Amino acid sequence: VMPVLDHLTKLTHLSLERFKFVDVEAIGESCPKLQSLKLSKILSFCNTKLPRFPLLNLESLTLLNTRLCRVTETTLRSLLSSPPLSSLHLHSLPCLSDQLLLSLLQAGRLSCLSSATLQYCPNLSAVGLSLLLASPSPLSSLYCWQCGLREEEREAVSEAVREARLDLSLDWSRRGATGEEEAVDPHGDLPDLEEMDLHMDPHV
Numbered sequence: 001v002m003p004v005l006d007h008l009t010k011l012t013h014l015s016l017e018r019f020k021f022v023d024v025e026a027i028g029e030s031c032p033k034l035q036s037l038k039l040s041k042i043l044s045f046c047n048t049k050l051p052r053f054p055l056l057n058l059e060s061l062t063l064l065n066t067r068l069c070r071v072t073e074t075t076l077r078s079l080l081s082s083p084p085l086s087s088l089h090l091h092s093l094p095c096l097s098d099q100l101l102l103s104l105l106q107a108g109r110l111s112c113l114s115s116a117t118l119q120y121c122p123n124l125s126a127v128g129l130s131l132l133l134a135s136p137s138p139l140s141s142l143y144c145w146q147c148g149l150r151e152e153e154r155e156a157v158s159e160a161v162r163e164a165r166l167d168l169s170l171d172w173s174r175r176g177a178t179g180e181e182e183a184v185d186p187h188g189d190l191p192d193l194e195e196m197d198l199h200m201d202p203h204v
Contacts, residue, residue, distance in 0.1 A: 028053035098128035
């Protein structure tokens with residue numbers, strides 16, 4: 001795919017699905033104006049601790065992972081480091097943790113985030129969500145399903161939102177993101193992701 005992208009330097013929206021390997025830095029080098037990126041069922045990524053060509057204009061990120069795909073914290077950190085990032089949809093990412101969120105927020109990232117959908121992120125707890133909610137961002141919609149929160153933790157987060165009188169739509173149900181009632185198996189290959197209503201940008 002990279003030889004094609006080398007000729008699309010003005011590309012602003014990109015969707016890649018079912019690739020064995022993706023080099024995020026190469027995308028940043030070939031498509032510096034990219035604003036929306038969707039990566040679905042990518043088997044592996046090239047990791048670079050300090051990317052030379054970060055996606056600095058990315059506003060919308062969708063990362064749909066499966067059991068057979070490997071996304072490391074390094075890759076996710078790079079993708080979440082775009083200053084204008086405002087829309088986020090992450091699915092099945094064990095690498096998304098409270099500590100990663102804390103380090104991103106301390107670095108001033110996610111400051112423009114207005115909408116977030118987090119599904120099957122088992123290492124994200126009420127601590128991480130509380131940090132995100134307390135950050136100075138315009139977050140107005142947060143959907144969280146099948147992450148590492150117990151019922152009492154979800155209620156505590158909801159109560160904190162009410163007490164702080166945050167202008168925020170908080171949804172713990174799967175219907176909030178997919179419009180479907182049957183659960184997706186987080187250990188499967190998500191065969192029906194294409195049929196779900198994932199609220200994607202029509203240009204993606």
